[in-house]
Amino acid sequence: MTERLVDHAHYLLDIRENNAIVVYSDQLSKQIPRSYAANAFNVFREAMHQIEMVRLIALWDQPHVDNETIPSVIEFVDDDEVIQALADAARAMYGGAPEPMDPNETAEEREITLRVLKEINAKRGEEHANSAVEGLRKAVAEARAVKSSPQLKSIRNLRNKHVAHYLTQSNAEKNGEIIAPMKVGDEKSVLEASLRIIELLYCWVNGVGISFQDSQKVDKKCAEELWTNCKFDIAGRSKPRAKMLK
Template sequence: MYDTWDVNKRITEAKRLTERLVDHAHYLLDIRENNAIVVYSDQLSKQIPRSYAANAFNVFREAMHQIEMVRLCALWDQAHIDKEAIMTVVELVDDDKVIEALAENARAQYISLPEPIGGQKIDDATLELLKAVNKKRGEEHAANAVVGLRKAIADARAIKSSEGLKSIKNLRDKHVAHYLTQSNAERSGDIIAPMKVGGEKPILEGSLTIIELLYSWVNGVGISFAESRKIDKKCADELWSSCKFEIADRSKLPSKTLSLK
């Protein structure tokens, strides 16, 4: 798809798209931490007795879970220049010349020498030592870039073809994004296993690792989602721990009262 693009154009577009992937991942983690409480804990559900409110809560909880699936699947759309998806970046960087150029960018970060402290001149012996140290660090950084990029590419292709992702996408296609009797995959003869409860977790975790690797070696900036996840969790906890339901238990009311509702 990008065979006619030169290396610089591929890298420039990969950088832009990887920035967007980071933004999308942050929003997905916001949803995830809310769902950890709403969907995967009884913090709210235990407050809601048998009632009409329980039905509304079930709808809300299912919708929250479904939007997480939709956003997760969007990260794994087919590679296309108009799609801010992991595989689009993978196709842009999965080229020996592109990887070589990105490795050179990583190496170049160690070319410059530190400024002398207090304006003092660095003697020749110290200067040569600093050059040797920087050269070694540059080579190590370049090697790490190649390893990191290769790992991101291999991991992305593995997730793209995984049964777990296929199950999530099949659920999305048939019951969330569209009302299909059969998904395209099923019409092609694939046997797709139903999505298991919590089946999105390994796909999400793998996605985050890949985006971290791409951002580090394509954009040249280290990133970790760990700290932002802590903030997301704190925000979700502060909201939902303050949310208290006081709902009449309809199972304890006379049937005549129930019939009026």
């Protein structure tokens, strides 16, 4: 499930870097004058923004055994026995045989070297296990905070009322909860927190370190290569009709 979270996050970052240009910059919009084409561009831009919100909130849908979401993984992980088992697995990474010793050493020297290496590995293993516990606890705490944050609630409410469904009131609003309208930028903090949490979970559940920073750079480069080479030449409504037809 954590592997799938990484896949979902990568796709979301692809969308995010495209939207950084399409939605949040004037690189394209400044090329399009008041025209029928502007209407089409606005629809396209809004759809791009909405799919980012949909994919972001999908990472935070309710926990279920079949839901590949952050809350689903958190519910599995947030257990003392599970965290201890994952810490033991992290510790065991340093429990293997020490590095080969110098064949020219005497038996006594080999024994001393072996003992020192075992002590070093044991210390590293304990540090790694402690880091696992700390990382997992941090992921759980941050996930709980994001789940109850006003930013996430605002984005979810937008998704539920105006994107996924057409509702007069969302279920949360029917239950008396007052949810502020989503503000531009709310998604940024939620996305950044989501990436941090997924990195921690993947590191200590799967035993593999990951950083989304490099992939973000690649996604940005791909988006820039497309959109910086995308040029519009559209006649505005203010231009004479004959010139527009020409």
